[in-house]
Amino acid sequence: xxxxxxxxxxxxxxxxxxxxxxxxxxxxxxxxxxxxxxxxxxxxxxxxxxxxxxxxxxxxxxxxxxxxxxxxxxxxxxxxxxxxxxxxxxxxxxxxxxxxxxxxxxxxxxxxxxxxxxxxxxxxxxxxxxxxxxxxxxxxxxxxxxxxxxxxxxxxxxxxxxxxxxxxxxxxxxxxxxxxxxxxxxxxxxxxxxxxxxxxxxxxxxxxxxxxxxxxxxxxxxxxxxxxxxxxxxxxxxxxxxxxxxxxxxxxxxxxxxxxxxxxxxxxxxxxxxxxxxxxxxxxxxxxxxxxxxxxxxxxxxxxxxxxxxxxxxxxxxxxxxxxxxxxxxxxxxxxxxxxxxxxxxxxxxxxxxxxxxxxxxxxxxxxxxxxxxxxxxxxxxxxxxxxxxxxxxxxxxxxxxxxxxxxxxxxxxxxxxxxxxxxxxxxxxxxxxxxxxxxxxxxxxxxxxxxxxxxxxxxxxxxxxxxxxxxxxxxxxxxxxxxxxxxxxxxxxxxxxxxxxxxxxxxxxxxxxxxxxxxxxx
DNA sequence: CGACGGGACGC
DNA sequence: CGACGGGACGC
Numbered sequence: 001x002x003x004x005x006x007x008x009x010x011x012x013x014x015x016x017x018x019x020x021x022x023x024x025x026x027x028x029x030x031x032x033x034x035x036x037x038x039x040x041x042x043x044x045x046x047x048x049x050x051x052x053x054x055x056x057x058x059x060x061x062x063x064x065x066x067x068x069x070x071x072x073x074x075x076x077x078x079x080x081x082x083x084x085x086x087x088x089x090x091x092x093x094x095x096x097x098x099x100x101x102x103x104x105x106x107x108x109x110x111x112x113x114x115x116x117x118x119x120x121x122x123x124x125x126x127x128x129x130x131x132x133x134x135x136x137x138x139x140x141x142x143x144x145x146x147x148x149x150x151x152x153x154x155x156x157x158x159x160x161x162x163x164x165x166x167x168x169x170x171x172x173x174x175x176x177x178x179x180x181x182x183x184x185x186x187x188x189x190x191x192x193x194x195x196x197x198x199x200x201x202x203x204x205x206x207x208x209x210x211x212x213x214x215x216x217x218x219x220x221x222x223x224x225x226x227x228x229x230x231x232x233x234x235x236x237x238x239x240x241x242x243x244x245x246x247x248x249x250x251x252x253x254x255x256x257x258x259x260x261x262x263x264x265x266x267x268x269x270x271x272x273x274x275x276x277x278x279x280x281x282x283x284x285x286x287x288x289x290x291x292x293x294x295x296x297x298x299x300x301x302x303x304x305x306x307x308x309x310x311x312x313x314x315x316x317x318x319x320x321x322x323x324x325x326x327x328x329x330x331x332x333x334x335x336x337x338x339x340x341x342x343x344x345x346x347x348x349x350x351x352x353x354x355x356x357x358x359x360x361x362x363x364x365x366x367x368x369x370x371x372x373x374x375x376x377x378x379x380x381x382x383x384x385x386x387x388x389x390x391x392x393x394x395x396x397x398x399x400x401x402x403x404x405x406x407x408x409x410x411x412x413x414x415x416x417x418x419x420x421x422x423x424x425x426x427x428x429x430x431x432x433x434x435x436x437x438x439x440x441x442x443x444x445x446x447x448x449x450x451x452x453x454x455x456x457x458x459x460x461x462x463x464x465x466x467x468x469x470x471x472x473x474x475x476x477x478x479x480x481x482x483x484x485x486x487x488x489x490x491x492x493x494x495x496x497x498x499x500x501x502x503x504x505x506x507x508x509x510x511x512x513x514x515x516x517x518x519x520x521x522x523x
Numbered sequence: 524c525g526a527c528g529g530g531a532c533g534c
Numbered sequence: 535c536g537a538c539g540g541g542a543c544g545c
Contacts, residue, residue: 014527025524049528062526090524097526104526120540146543156540180541187543257545283544296545326545434536459539466536495536502538 013046014066015099018183019114019169020073021066023097027090028061038085039065043072064097071169074114078166109186114165117172118184121145123154123457124422134160137174138167149285150259150292159184256303257326260293262286266321267441268293274313274321274370278306291443294326309366408444410488417453419446420472427456429477430499431469435492439465444490452479465492468499 014021024035032048039045047066052059067073073096081094096114098104107113121130130143144159162168172181262271268286275284275295280302286293297303303325311323403412420426433445439460449458449469454476460467471477477498485496 023526047529051527054528060526061524064527093524095525100527102526106525118542123540144543149545157542159543182541185542285544294545430538432537436536461537461539464536464539466538468538497536500537 021097025093042076044068074166116184119179137171261322426472432499434495
């Protein structure tokens with residue numbers, strides 16, 4: 001966001017590639033040639049600069065050496081730090097130079113920045129796969145595969161920590177480009193994250209929860225600036241005040257976390273809006289594949305209050321939020337088996353009847369506000385879910401008894417089927433999907449396309465109305481075309497065609513190694 | 524022991 | 535017409 005590239009004023013080479021410039025403390029009077037004689041064995045030196053006092057021209061015993069590659073700089077640093085140049089008695093101090101923008105502040109996490117990579121990985125990877133892939137570059141201290149908290153599904157990226165900077169640099173330069181390696185920002189402490197929240201700014205360029213995709217309904221909404229902007233966790237943004245909560249919920253629970261089962265079609269952004277109605281919300285994360293979300297409040301009282309106000313909230317019509325207090329040691333109380341391998345596993349009738357009759361008048365207040373937020377955002381449940389066509393032909397099973405009506409589609413679909421793991425070798429058919437006029441949420445897509453069996457993955461390109469479905473069986477893919485082409489999903493007309501072969505050789509090819517391009521890879 | 528110059532004529 | 539993704543660690 002604020003990189004050298006965008007300032008236009010600073011040269012773009014100083015920290016490109018990352019960590020390729022060294023900062024050196026040395027004996028005063030050391031010449032550029034003396035540095036060159038000792039450092040050029042490690043690689044291509046692009047620049048040597050010896051600092052002198054601007055006024056007195058006095059040597060300050062400081063130098064910068066810029067290498068063309070990160071690994072060259074790391075090798076030089078590891079070998080030259082602490083060593084004395086020929087004819088000198090003073091040991092050099094050799095560290096990675098800060099960017100000009102960061103100035104001279106010494107970062108205690110400096111070493112952390114040199115040994116840890118952030119990488120994009122296949123969904124099929126586990127920790128062992130990741131470690132095996134990167135151990136070829138050096139000794140790996142540990143790896144992390146990020147997973148969805150509720151489903152345990154690999155989120156598609158991870159961290160690799162090496163013992164030595166040189167090994168991290170070699171991995172950065174030589175790993176397959178599909179890993180898109182970056183040197184990881186050191187993880188922030190809880191206090192630092194809170195500080196960022198309060199100031200609404202992050203120097204690391206990370207998106208804040210409240211700024212994330214509010215377009216989950218993909219075109220059928222208008223960004224709402226009335227109901228949400230300016231909200232901060234813990235503030236009183238229209239919900240009942242903290243006093244009321246403390247009065248009513250002082251002794252009711254011991255957990256601050258909630259487990260939420262959201263109806264299909266409801267996205268992260270809107271769920272955050274809804275649960276932000278209750279003061280004290282700290283986070284609210286939805287897995288749009290499973291519909292399971294976790295929220296945390298600043299106190300058990302707030303959490304209990306949120307549960308009572310939003311449990312059973314019915315919007316759009318025909319589906320309801322299911323909200324429970326999360327007991328950390330009580331996974332069996334979750335509303336469904338979150339470890340199942342099903343992309344969906346439920347349709348439109350998984351909820352009991354959480355009618356509003358069982359709630360008091362004060363709970364109506366929050367619900368009305370919640371409904372207003374969604375309405376002001378331009379959500380049209382009729383359009384989204386095709387309720388009119390669904391209800392006119394009757395919900396529930398039809399015809400042969402194998403197919404069922406779902407709220408988001410205009411035709412009956414087979415029941416959900418398990419998806420299959422992407423092992424990099426099982427791709428049998430790719431489909432090209434176009435949604436018109438705009439996109440459809442990933443959750444709706446997965447729920448629809450998994451119903452023909454053997455679905456590996458389905459996605460739209462980010463910000464686009466087209467994408468791909470990958471099947472491990474050609475027959476399943478053809479059934480998807482037969483049933484879904486020309487139909488309507490989430491209010492959008494969709495085209496489903498056999499995909500052309502990919503333009504470029506790209507992306508992860510799995511773990512099969514060196515057997516060369518196969519027929520399947522060209523699908 | 525601790526921090527930022529000079530050069531560039533290239534889309 | 536519409537053709538090749540993904541991105542940050544929380545309990």
